[in-house]
Amino acid sequence: MNRRVLVPAAVLLSSLSFPLTITGASVALPGLTDELHASPTAAQWVVTGYNLCFAAFLAFGGSLADVLGRRRLYATGVSLFLLGSALCAVAGDVGLLVAARLLAGVGAAVATATGQSLLASVFDGAARARVFGALGTVLGVGVAFGPTASGFLVDVAGWRAVFWVPAALAGLALLLCPALPGGRGVRRRVDWAGGALFTVGLGAVIWVFVHAPDPGPDLPVALVVAVSCAVGFVRVERRAVGPVFDLALLGDRAFLGYSLVAAAMMALLVPLLVYLPSYFIEVAGVEPTRAGLWMLALTVPSVLLPGLGAAVAKRSPRLVATGSVLVASAGVVGLVTIGPDHVPWVPLLLTGIGVGLTTGVVDGLALSGVPADRAGTAAGLFNTARLAAETVALAAVGSALTALGSGFTDALRVVVVVAGCAGFAVALGAHALLRTGR
Known part of the structure; x- marks a missing residue:
């Protein structure tokens, strides 16, 4: 096979495994907490530790790839993710599980950054647009259907299966690594x-x-x-001569506004992806497969609506950016109606619609006014800001649910109201920035 087949095959396989391990951990959380006797704090680190390392090492991984060589670092990242996921699957205590999740997060970050560099080095023009579109689709499918697939795995084979499957996908990607283009690193300073x-x-x-x-x-x-x-x-x-992040980009009001929108979307969505399946399983008393199916109301719009969002953005980018945050925030506040016997379908759909309209769209809007020679740096800063916001929100929500201690339902209701109101505030701030930006 030639590299125009092998490179996307490897990168898409590994990219599918990364979102699966995020959503899989959320569905597995009740089972692994019971079996490993994990405290609430330890259970939070099982989820948050992976996201923390992913966010912290994403931009750094891209910088190292330029120096050490893309194929070498991509293979290293996939290997670390494979090892971490396998250790998660066999962990006998929560300490090892958390350490393995940290390792998997580092590997996922390095492989993501270098995998995209590999794609960009092999494809250009229309072919590059198609292959990155396929990458976005794979990531969207992993997030959208991850809870459902993970629920099925937990029901059939137990919580450890949700870590074995991503490990297997990473293993397949690793087998393709020797055939990937090599390329020597360039001599430059690493920050x-x-x-x-x-x-x-x-x-x-x-x-x-x-x-x-x-x-x-x-x-x-x-x-x-x-x-x-x-x-x-x-x-x-x-x-720094070659900084990890070019902080001068934050002076671009439009770039900052779109970054706020992307960060807000992930901060609203990811805590729901993690804690709603646990709520449905523990409080509503449904099996993991059904909990995963219920989550489709929240996740499927991210696969179906990006095209519509892109079409609206051509006419009014500010409308699709800030309007989507308002819609998603309204949906999150509407989740206050949740209860053991009530699934708030409309708020779930509203939240999913808001997220879906901006998936991939705000990325392009944020980078559209950045000079070509700074696009890579800007993309690293944009993605890291989004992941960092998601990770902080995940930790904050987990702590709030623990601290409120008034029962899962009451605590969740307080959290969604506060999160939704914060989303409204971000929408107003982003609107002000975009109105006076480019």
């Missing part, structure tokens, strides 16, 4: 200081959120570390 400060700082922020319901003497230390890393990161990035 080790910036990457380390960002990773440690984000980890400290997540630590604060996860441990806030049961604060100990380490919580003030984590706060100091987070603030110190933030200050240090800004200073280092301003002076």
